[in-house]
Amino acid sequence: MRQNLTFDFTVNKENNTVEVKREFAADLDLVWEAWTNPAILDQWWAPKPYRAETKSMDFREGGRWHYAMISPKGEKHWGVNDYLTIETQKGFSCMDAFSDENGNIDPDLPRTYWNNDFKQTGSTTFVTINARYNSLSDLEKVIEMGFKEGFSMALENLDQYLEAQFLLRRQNKTNTKARVCTYLNFAGNTEEAFLFYKSVFRTEFVGKGIQRFGDIPAAPGNPPVADAVKNMILHVELPITAHHILMATDAPKEMGFNLTQGNNMHISIEPDTREEAKRIFDELSAGGVVSMPLEDMFFGAYFGSFTDKFGINWMINYQNQ
Known part of the structure; x- marks a missing residue:
């Protein structure tokens, strides 16, 4: 908070x-x-x-x-x-x-x-x-x-995780030029995977490179990041062939996630206008299952996610400037 x-x-x-x-x-x-x-x-x-x-x-x-x-x-x-x-x-x-x-x-x-x-x-x-x-x-x-402790922790962890993650994404992308990315989730081994991808594609990480949960100082009033989480990867971006961007974060069971093959990968579309973001979201999600409606989020993005009618996971993310 x-x-x-x-x-x-x-x-x-x-x-x-x-x-x-x-x-x-x-x-x-x-x-x-x-x-x-x-x-x-x-x-x-x-x-x-x-x-x-x-x-x-x-x-x-x-x-x-x-x-x-x-x-x-x-x-x-x-x-x-x-x-x-x-x-x-x-x-x-x-x-x-x-x-x-x-x-x-x-x-x-x-x-x-x-x-x-x-x-x-x-x-x-x-x-x-x-x-x-x-x-x-x-x-x-x-x-x-433990009502007080549990309720406080849930609210503060949500604030800290979302605000930090999307702050880094805004830092790494400083304009609204359209791009397509692939967003990956790993159960704690993001660093191993991305060092491997880096060696294969012979490219460098975007921006500040690998960002860990422990790199982000807790805002005043927020609890410090737990020791078990500090070294996990909060966000990383790597250009691959034809400047396509791979993004990823650690999403281990210790943080409440339950990854399975299929829900650990999204195609992330970043349109250059808000209107185009809405058009793509509405048309591409037709007949599918919306997990998060397209809305203005407090972390500064017009964002939504869904699984289309063919079972493919998508994120639509327009960064408000």
Whole structure:
């Protein structure tokens, strides 16, 4: 989280509530999307090394989000969120509960009544979260289970990872000239792979070369990068034949990723205009599965990703200047 952004966590044992006030350096529509789009929720809802995985989501009044928190060993801890009220880009309320894989609620564990309010204030967005429990013992149990630490970690890790990764991409590409790249993910051996590719194509890395997670100083208020992650590759770019660019990052299980052959490679299109980015995205994604809608992101790009109807993964990325 950037310096001077609000993050307050208050426990009130008199009325069995927790109030969280969190400020984001992003527009309201982007923050709302991060809380209501399952593809984005899966990226940040679980604190590392856990990861979140949505089984189903119906974001409407009376709808439900059914998801799992998955441990590094693959153990799944299920939960459901039943949506009660929704006022688009203003707030929503819901009842959260522990459950089984079929969505049956566990009556022996606490339920949380969430009320989330969203408000744009200049260039930032405030989210005020009120979590209420049926009893003091329920409140104390979730605090003991690490609610504050886990929730804080998830938000901060998402900020740090996305902002750092896309900052480097902007540094390496200083104009809006169109190009096509191939974006690769590796389970911790990016450096080995790219040193091999470099020797084959006899080219040099773009910009500052291999960038590691440990090279990026934590912003004030952010936790330092974990020792196990510091030496992993955050971003690297290598020109190959005909100036085509290979890009890559490490995406190991320790950071909540689950790579398989097929989801570890994207064709990345960087059009020279915003209009062309939208045209390509809309036409190429027709009949496919959109994993992230094309939108303005708080890291400075007009970005979206999808798998087309033939099973090929694509990223569309126009860098706002």
